[in-house]
Amino acid sequence: MHSARLFEQARHAIPGGVNSPVRAFNGVGGTPRFIERADGAYLYDVDGKAYVDYIGSWGPMLLGHNHPLIKQAVLEAVERGLSYGAPTAIEVEMAETLQRLMPSMEMSRMVNSGTEATMSAIRLARGYTGRDKFIKFEGCYHGHADALLVKAGSGALTLGQPSSPGVPADFVKHTLTCTFNDLASVEAAFADYPIEIACVIVEPVAGNMNCIPPEPGFLEGLRALCDEYGALLILDEVMTGFRVGLQGAQGHYGIRPDLTTLGKIIGGGMPVGAFGGRREVMEYLAPVGPVYQAGTLSGNPVAMAAGLAMLKAIQQPGLYEALADKTRRIAEGLKQAAERHGIPLAITHVGGMFGFFFSREPSVSRFEQVTACDMSAFRRFYHLMLEQGVYLAPSAYEAGFVSLAHGDAEIEKTLHAADLAFAQLR
Numbered sequence: 001m002h003s004a005r006l007f008e009q010a011r012h013a014i015p016g017g018v019n020s021p022v023r024a025f026n027g028v029g030g031t032p033r034f035i036e037r038a039d040g041a042y043l044y045d046v047d048g049k050a051y052v053d054y055i056g057s058w059g060p061m062l063l064g065h066n067h068p069l070i071k072q073a074v075l076e077a078v079e080r081g082l083s084y085g086a087p088t089a090i091e092v093e094m095a096e097t098l099q100r101l102m103p104s105m106e107m108s109r110m111v112n113s114g115t116e117a118t119m120s121a122i123r124l125a126r127g128y129t130g131r132d133k134f135i136k137f138e139g140c141y142h143g144h145a146d147a148l149l150v151k152a153g154s155g156a157l158t159l160g161q162p163s164s165p166g167v168p169a170d171f172v173k174h175t176l177t178c179t180f181n182d183l184a185s186v187e188a189a190f191a192d193y194p195i196e197i198a199c200v201i202v203e204p205v206a207g208n209m210n211c212i213p214p215e216p217g218f219l220e221g222l223r224a225l226c227d228e229y230g231a232l233l234i235l236d237e238v239m240t241g242f243r244v245g246l247q248g249a250q251g252h253y254g255i256r257p258d259l260t261t262l263g264k265i266i267g268g269g270m271p272v273g274a275f276g277g278r279r280e281v282m283e284y285l286a287p288v289g290p291v292y293q294a295g296t297l298s299g300n301p302v303a304m305a306a307g308l309a310m311l312k313a314i315q316q317p318g319l320y321e322a323l324a325d326k327t328r329r330i331a332e333g334l335k336q337a338a339e340r341h342g343i344p345l346a347i348t349h350v351g352g353m354f355g356f357f358f359s360r361e362p363s364v365s366r367f368e369q370v371t372a373c374d375m376s377a378f379r380r381f382y383h384l385m386l387e388q389g390v391y392l393a394p395s396a397y398e399a400g401f402v403s404l405a406h407g408d409a410e411i412e413k414t415l416h417a418a419d420l421a422f423a424q425l426r
């Protein structure tokens, strides 16, 4: 098996053999598949096996892999040069497109990753308010900046490390961690620190503890508490932005944040992030204001071309209805297949993201319910699906992503594989 050989080789040269921990299959065991190419809904590994892909490069591949419009835009941009380190028209077009699609982003700035976006947004919120503390939620992940690696979800959680060595305690002493979908925990934090909290940062649909939608009133409650205490609300839409709808989760749930962070889809598969929001807050950034933030490759013309091609393509009427319908069919199909075999399974889905939980609870909406799921059933199910050519996220703490390229054949293949897998789990 070429993947096994490459993994062995990789582990001598790259820590864990991977450039991002969750790819090493720590959460499920076994050999990660080394990928040679991708097209539409499929990944092809170095052993020539095809997989229906529900990771989509961890979110960006909303249109499916290797989409002709994005490929074309990238190739044309490459012809004009790879990077200039000077302003370009395409950056203006990108900022204006974001402004139009997400009206809360009155101004925006491009960066190179979601981590940079959240890190910069928090610095800006702190600088603007003159306050140090901020609130995040257990099970939400906002990238790997020091102050955010506190009871982090996703990769760190899968590795059983709620926070990381190398982050000095002093660097996280202003990070307050509350409970997702529990407004009382946020009220308590504000009551303890009424004039010290600069911002609340939240994934509007938590996608780093599987897929947990906000309960009705939760996001509205955060908005109201931020207003009451003079803190900024940051919606981290790195994952949900343009995945749950054309206006992101903020449009879907009707919440106007002060700042938004984006990544993944806005890069069309290239390394891109962005943060933006209220004009008066954004104008606190250098060179207009005093808060420093910069980037050698920020707004890179090739990345902008890929991202803009994506943002143009997703404005096609009916696209998000079709995506949500595919996602619902997959999530509900998984539940029905589990029921046929007497396996308790809870599901969630919003727009193009879904979750499934080996849980006896009828619905899962809290972090502690996610950690209480049957992880050994998940691991067995994972490998049964992988063997049948269905590539799910190799961790029970990650959301599933559907693309427009997932057609009837792929959905049927997935649900048929799930039926056989659940039968073997009994």
Ligand code: PLP
Residues within 6 Å of the ligand: 058, 112, 113, 114, 115, 116, 118, 141, 142, 143, 144, 203, 207, 208, 236, 237, 238, 239, 263, 264, 273
């Ligand atoms: N915010 C959220 C909600 C994410 O899911 C992620 C990554 O998965 C990040 C931020 C960090 O983004 P990146 O991996 O591009 O640094």
